[in-house]
Every structure is written in C-alpha cells, then in structure tokens.
Amino acid sequence: MMITADSIQDMVERHGRTRDALLPILQEIVSEKNYLSDEDMVEVARALDISAAAVFGTATFYSFLDSRPKGKYVIRVCKTISCSMKGKNSVLSTIEETLKIKIGETTADRKFSLLETNCIGWCHKAPAILINDEPYTDLTPKKVTEVLREYIKNR
Amino acid sequence: MKKIPVHRVDLIFEKITCKEIFEKVMEAKPDEIIQSVIDSGLKGRGGAGFPTGLKWQFAAREKNDEKYIVCNADEGEPGTFKDREILDMVPEKVFCGMAIASRAIGAKIGYIYLRGEYKFLVPKLEERLKDFHGLMKKMGHPFTIHLRLGSGAYICGEESALFESIEGRRGEPRNKPPYPTKEGLFNKPTCINNVETLVYTVMIQKYGAMHFKEMGTKDSRGSKVFSVSGDTPKAGIFELELGMSVKEFVEEFGDGDTKAVQVGGAAGFCVPRKRFDETIIGFEGVPTGGSMKLFNSSRSMYNVLHNYLDFFAEESCGQCTPCRVGCQQLLKGIEAVKKGEKSIKYLDELVKLAATMKIAAKCGLGQSVGNAFSSIVDNFKEEIIY
Numbered sequence: 001m002m003i004t005a006d007s008i009q010d011m012v013e014r015h016g017r018t019r020d021a022l023l024p025i026l027q028e029i030v031s032e033k034n035y036l037s038d039e040d041m042v043e044v045a046r047a048l049d050i051s052a053a054a055v056f057g058t059a060t061f062y063s064f065l066d067s068r069p070k071g072k073y074v075i076r077v078c079k080t081i082s083c084s085m086k087g088k089n090s091v092l093s094t095i096e097e098t099l100k101i102k103i104g105e106t107t108a109d110r111k112f113s114l115l116e117t118n119c120i121g122w123c124h125k126a127p128a129i130l131i132n133d134e135p136y137t138d139l140t141p142k143k144v145t146e147v148l149r150e151y152i153k154n155r
Numbered sequence: 156m157k158k159i160p161v162h163r164v165d166l167i168f169e170k171i172t173c174k175e176i177f178e179k180v181m182e183a184k185p186d187e188i189i190q191s192v193i194d195s196g197l198k199g200r201g202g203a204g205f206p207t208g209l210k211w212q213f214a215a216r217e218k219n220d221e222k223y224i225v226c227n228a229d230e231g232e233p234g235t236f237k238d239r240e241i242l243d244m245v246p247e248k249v250f251c252g253m254a255i256a257s258r259a260i261g262a263k264i265g266y267i268y269l270r271g272e273y274k275f276l277v278p279k280l281e282e283r284l285k286d287f288h289g290l291m292k293k294m295g296h297p298f299t300i301h302l303r304l305g306s307g308a309y310i311c312g313e314e315s316a317l318f319e320s321i322e323g324r325r326g327e328p329r330n331k332p333p334y335p336t337k338e339g340l341f342n343k344p345t346c347i348n349n350v351e352t353l354v355y356t357v358m359i360q361k362y363g364a365m366h367f368k369e370m371g372t373k374d375s376r377g378s379k380v381f382s383v384s385g386d387t388p389k390a391g392i393f394e395l396e397l398g399m400s401v402k403e404f405v406e407e408f409g410d411g412d413t414k415a416v417q418v419g420g421a422a423g424f425c426v427p428r429k430r431f432d433e434t435i436i437g438f439e440g441v442p443t444g445g446s447m448k449l450f451n452s453s454r455s456m457y458n459v460l461h462n463y464l465d466f467f468a469e470e471s472c473g474q475c476t477p478c479r480v481g482c483q484q485l486l487k488g489i490e491a492v493k494k495g496e497k498s499i500k501y502l503d504e505l506v507k508l509a510a511t512m513k514i515a516a517k518c519g520l521g522q523s524v525g526n527a528f529s530s531i532v533d534n535f536k537e538e539i540i541y
C-alpha cells in the first residue's frame with residue numbers, strides 16, 4: 001500500500017493526536033510497507049504537531065522501525081546463543097544462497113530483505129527465524145528452503 | 156537447607172473460569188485482596204523478584220484518580236519464552252490478573268506491552284479482550300485494557316523504559332526513585348507486573364494464599380514457569396516448584412554431559428558443574444525470570460560469553476557511559492585476549508570494569524552485564540584464553 005498524507009491522517013484519527021499515538025502510527029506504516037521514509041516521518045510529525053526531530057529520534061531507537069527501504073518480506077534470523085548452538089549458521093547460509101543476498105541486503109525484485117536479530121522467544125525450537133510477523137522454528141537447511149520456496153512461488 | 160526435587164506443578168496453564176474468580180474478588184475488599192497476595196509470599200516473576208503484594212499495597216496507598224496496571228509482556232531475555240506460551244494458552248487468566256490488580260489498587264486502565272516479535276498473537280488477544288471487556292461491563296467493574304506493541308528493543312522490558320515507550324518516546328530508562336508505584340506510566344501511580352506474576356495472583360485467589368505458600372522455600376515461595384533450552388533432550392516450558400538445586404534440575408533436564416547452566420539468561424549467572432549441588436534455583440541462590448540454558452562439554456564458553464556480550468552491546472540504550480562504553484570494551488577485550496593481543500592479566504581488568512558497571516550503570520541492563528561476565532570468566536578462564 002502507498003502511504004499518503006491522507007492515510008497518515010486516517011491513522012491519526014484512529015490512534016489519537018497525542019504523543020503516545022506515535023509508536024502505533026509508526027508501527028502501522030511499517031506493517032504496510034516495511035520501512036519508514038523521511039517523508040512519512042515528516043508527515044507524522046505534522047499530523048501530531050510535534051517536531052520531525054522528535055519523530056526521527058524516536059523511530060531510530062527501535063530496530064523494527066527501519067528507515068531504509070526493505071523488501072516485501074523481511075527475514076530476521078535469530079543469532080542469539082540457543083539458535084547459534086543449534087545450526088543458525090547453516091540456516092543463514094542456505095537463505096543467503098537461495099536468495100543471493102547477504103545480511104542487510106534486499107533482493108533486486110524488492111521481495112526479500114535479510115537481517116539478523118536477537119532472541120525471538122523460540123529457543124526450545126531453535127534455530128528460529130521471523131518472516132515479517134510469522135515465526136518459523138526447528139529449522140534445517142532443507143526446511144528453510146521449503147519455506148522460502150513457498151514465499152517465492154505463491155506470494 | 157530444605158531441598159526439593161524436581162516437582163511438576165500445574166497452576167499457570169490450568170483451565171479455569173475467570174468469571175467465578177472475579178466474582179469472588181468483587182466481593183472482597185481491596186485490602187483483603189492485597190493481604191492475600193502478601194500472605195502467599197509471591198515475588199515478581201519478571202526477574203527482579205519484588206514482593207507482589209507489597210507493590211500492590213504501595214500503589215493502593217497512593218491517592219490519585221488516575222492509576223495504571225501494566226502487564227510486562229516484553230519477554231526479551233535470551234532463553235525466556237514462557238510468557239508467549241501463557242498469553243497464547245490462557246490469555247483470559249492474564250487479563251483476569253490485571254483486573255484483580257485494578258480492583259486492589261483502584262485503577263481503571265491497563266496496558267499490555269507485548270514485544271513486537273510476538274505480533275502474531277495480536278488477533279487472538281484482541282478477540283479475547285473483547286470478551287473480557289464484555290465481562291467487565293457485566294460485572295460493573297470499569298476496567299479497560301489496551302494492547303501496545305514493542306518494536307524490537309530489549310531495554311523496553313525495563314519498567315521505566317517500557318513507560319517511555321508507551322508514551323511514544325525512545326525506550327530510555329528513567330532515574331529511580333521515584334518508583335513506578337508513585338510515578339510510573341504518564342507519571343501516575345502504576346503497578347507493573349510480569350505476565351506470569353499476574354496469573355499467579357489469579358490462582359492465589361482461587362486456591363488461597365496458603366496453597367501457594369506451602370510450596371517452595373522461605374525465600375522463594377510457590378512455583379514458577381521455566382523456559383528450558385540448549386543441550387537438553389527436554390527443551391520446552393515447565394512449571395516447577397521452587398527450591399530445587401541446579402544438580403536436581405540437571406538430573407531431570409541434562410543430556411548426561413552438562414558442564415554449565417546459565418540461569419536467568421544473558422543477564423543471569425553461569426553455574427559450572429562443580430557448583431551444581433550447592434546452588435539453589437531461587438532468590439536465595441541464583442534467581443531467574445525462567446531462562447535455563449544447558450551447555451554440554453562440546454560447547455565453547457568463549458562463544459557463549461561472546462554471544463551475550465554482543466547482545467548487550469547491541470541492546471544497551473546508550474544513555475549512560477558505563478554501560479554504552481563498558482559493553483563494547485568487554486566485547487573487544489575478550490576478543491583481544493583470545494587473539495593473544497592482550498595478556499591474561501587483562502581479564503582481571505575486564506572483571507573490574509564489569510564490577511564498576513554494576514555500581515555505575517543507570518539501569519538493570521548495565522548493572523547485570525557483570526553477572527554473566529564474571530561467572531563465565533571465573534569458572535572457564537582457560538576457555539576464554541585459549
């Protein structure tokens with residue numbers, strides 16, 4: 001979806017015009033397009049009547065509120081200890097080889113971005129990743145290949 | 156010392172009718188509710204272990220029309236995953252715990268702060284919240300719960316950083332005092348509790364304070380939900396009576412070759428095999444928010460420590476120098492020792508730095524980096540050096 005001044009106004013109507021509406025609004029924009037552009041942040045600042053610096057400063061604190069363009073599907077690979085003990089590296093390299101991107105990169109078709117993240121709360125089923133909001137657990141190179149194939153094929 | 160072998164408990168996930176319990180609570184006076192929580196000996200399950208009944212009493216005594224109940228569902232400590240399961244399996248019980256707290260302290264609004272990594276739970280929680288709000292209306296108790304999401308910052312689990320985040324700001328911890336019960340969310344008296352703590356308050360209303368107090372030890376009453384991972388054939392979520400030793404835990408969950416258990420996650424302590432027997436899992440020994448990671452002899456404790464320090468260096472909010480610089484220096488320091496660029500003696504300097512951070516850092520994150528650091532370096536020095 002395109003984020004426009006109108007859609008931001010609509011979010012402000014729903015979440016409220018006070019400072020505590022800021023994160024829910026930024027989160028909604030990110031869930032629509034996976035990142036926040038400078039224009040989005042300026043527009044949110046105007047709609048909430050706070051400084052753009054306050055919006056930038058807040059957004060950049062949170063790792064899920066990315067301010068660089070991201071693909072349609074953001075893959076976050078857990079790199080914390082349980083996952084790293086249980087084969088995170090082989091899962092990561094399988095993803096890198098399948099999508100031909102490295103950590104921090106986005107595929108040329110803007111479909112996938114690859115990131116690392118800290119513990120996502122599935123350590124007993126390590127290794128685990130998130131694709132957007134969806135967790136995938138107990139991964140092996142074979143299993144993650146199948147997961148990615150579904151995303152490549154169907155969506 | 157009373158020792159308790161590994162003993163399974165089923166309170167948190169037991170299916171119950173919250174309506175009945177809440178009816179009982181509505182008939183009781185706020186003071187009676189608080190007294191029952193005090194009598195149970197329940198301590199907070201989020202890590203710090205503050206007595207829950209006292210916290211409620213402090214919040215109740217504040218004179219203010221505006222008070223808040225906050226449920227801390229940020230669950231970012233590496234190796235902790237029980238709050239996700241609780242919210243997934245028995246969300247009504249979490250809401251019910253918040254409603255009981257609201258009756259006890261006199262609050263009309265509650266917030267659940269759910270980590271962004273658990274966003275997949277939102278549709279289910281919102282649906283169940285609708286039913287819950289219907290029940291509150293029917294019971295004539297004016298209490299509304301709002302659901303808020305985090306955005307990938309571990310520090311937002313720290314209570315004052317969490318308030319900042321709900322208020323729409325960077326998740327930077329505040330100075331304490333004032334404590335949340337005096338000035339918390341929106342600077343109003345606030346009672347913040349972990350997901351699991353809230354569910355125990357429900358079960359205390361159901362079965363009575365004594366039922367809970369009879370379990371566990373003097374310092375660690377009742378039971379708790381453990382998140383077990385690492386080198387174990389039984390990874391998963393287990394509710395166990397408090398008071399067991401690490402040895403008993405390892406006998407139940409180990410793979411026969413356990414060399415160390417990290418109790419309490421990255422912010423917790425590493426217990427080596429030689430201390431399994433003497434170390435009690437609980438507030439009298441090693442406290443834990445539930446994270447139990449087992450390591451067998453194939454694991455390099457250097458890699459474990461490196462992973463934790465990398466975590467802290469990334470998750471430090473950067474607000475205070477001891478933590479911002481300290482985390483980086485500890486990480487660089489062990490890398491330098493490993494590569495032979497620094498002498499073995501340098502490790503002692505690093506241990507001192509970690510001790511300084513414990514005193515000088517502003518919040519629990521920076522203050523607890525030294526727990527894992529010193530307990531791993533002290534017990535596995537050779538692995539760090541060679």
Ligand SMILES: Cc1cc2nc3c(=O)[nH]c(=O)nc-3n(C[C@H](O)[C@H](O)[C@H](O)COP(=O)(O)O)c2cc1C
Nearest residue numbers: 199200201227229230231312313314348349352519
């Ligand atoms: C860095 C840091 C992270 C924390 N993360 C959490 C968390 O994810 N969940 C939680 O319940 N408490 C967390 N806490 C503890 C909270 O500050 C607070 O003590 C707790 O929510 C109080 O609830 P309780 O008394 O029921 O344990 C954290 C503390 C620190 C210093």
Ligand code: SF4
Nearest residue numbers: 472474475478518521
């Ligand atoms: S100790 Fe670390 S996380 Fe806490 S306020 Fe200081 S820099 Fe931030």
Ligand code: FES
Nearest residue numbers: 078083119122123
């Ligand atoms: S360590 Fe990867 S999910 Fe916890």
